Amino acid sequence: MSTDTNEQDTEPVSRRRGKPAVIIGGMALILIVAAAVAVALLRTGDKANDLPAFAPFTYRGHGDVVLSVGWSPDGKHIASGSQNGTLHVYDATSGEPVVECEKFPSFVRSLDWSPDSTRVAAADTKGTLRICDANTGETTVAMTPGASATAVWAIDWSPDGKRLAVGTAGGKMLLLDAATLQQDRVYEGHRNIVSAVAWSPDGTRIASGGGGATVLGSSSVQIWDVTGGSTATAVFNGALRVDAVAWSPDGRRVAADTGPNGDIEIIDVTTGKVEMTFEPDIPETAALAWSPDGTRIAIAGRDGTEVRGPTGEKVFTYSGQRLPSSLAWAPDSIHVASSGYDHTVQVWRVG
Template structure:
């Protein structure tokens, strides 16, 4: 049975608003993208003006900025070994850079919206208008292209084992074999544009948040629809728990909902005064965080995943965009349109949660 946590109840029990441990300036433009290196030592921020900066996560000093503006930043992604970063931007190029020196190492033409390294770091997906591409990074050669979309491709993501790629555009999604380049399944039944998509940690399922107010989950082996999980307005973002047993979804219906991925049951409804944007479950699986979309409401809300208990309301000076956790789950980074990235320490909200040091 689902438990509904009302906004009024959360406001009544909410702790005092905390203070960020760091605010990272973007040099006079909104922060659109944030990415944490897998080794946790570097945070990258990408701004509307195309500037990408690298921050030392011990001192929070900027240690490097990429050598040239690259247009509006749509996507940032680190390689699994933290040695490279890929960017997709409005200047009609997708690039791979050295995370140590900032030197460019690879370029793919096309106005890309998404880039992603394979789990072994040997391959890269890029997008260009109605197609997605798979590249060999050692040789710089194209392995194959993924065609069949009828509008701009928004996502081209790898399965956790690197054996499959999912691409989406508008209401359409396809699954591709990395070994053969063949389309192996399509994601059917979407009646609204796909706004977010993710594989489950096991790779058995793939989920999409759709503008027809539904969170859908399919079997990745055959594209068979497993669940349709309903909000009351646009589903905006989603995040799986590390063990894959739960999935969080945010919506314009002013809720974050927690679902059992096996049964499809809604186990928690976290009500909120305004539309909700990006949502993320921590790598430890104990915390869920989501940001507000409607200016001037600029807060991010932090809950305990198991109970729905509100842990903190994080204030920001303007609308927030991307929300991510550090690899160890201790910190959260939130990009903001006030030209800063805010860094928050999860331990200050409730140090009893799941063994934080």
């Protein structure tokens, strides 16, 4: 394992010609965002004083393509998974190694931290799913490929820490008991790979994204009420495969790459209306994440990562890493960790 400091490139990526941001109900949206930000700041103000002092660095410990990354909720550690099956946990301020979890048989494409920051759930593309103790590196519970019967493409831990939502290559989303990994429920609605899953902040709903990579009209974002049955309560159709889904911290909206040409759409899940659409300057969205304070969205694409503000305006571009595969915000809503095909995880500052 190795790390080094990183000089971040803040030069903006030249904007591609394309349609401008489309703002629907702009003033109302700004007021909603402002209110949500005020609430988020009140909730996180006390926590901010307890966060570590973050600084940019580059982690090179995997020695291979890094496909997934996650920042622990307490801000102290980062976990990342690689194409070579390794899963590492390291210090979020320095990149110093903490543990190496048990090696997976195949690509570690997805991972997520438990809400108490003590465990990492990770899965590979052959269907192996494990929960690793972030302090010891020991596997506390595992699910074999025979149980999942398909590759795992996405995983997300419920806010109460009791369940895991798992997206599979077979078009199913599984709801698992986090303590035993026993299957609690199966959701079927996608035609193809379920490539993104995300719990709502209150833990009552799950947004899932998926579909075919080449067939127009085969993709969708679906909202599931986990307190009810196994039928989606809302379906928002996309263009091609949906690779990224994220809830706003206030639980009112979902961001997803559902638009034509990979456009990002902000969907009001209550009304079912698209509030805003914008086309990232960086093509081929691989991941997106809403900042914990709700003020910005980071979008990883082929040529780097850009950050958008409340009305879709671009506020920052990080071009120090080509072909990023995944990203995660620090709890301070200022730093971002991005994994990439350049064999690194890079921690960088917005602004």
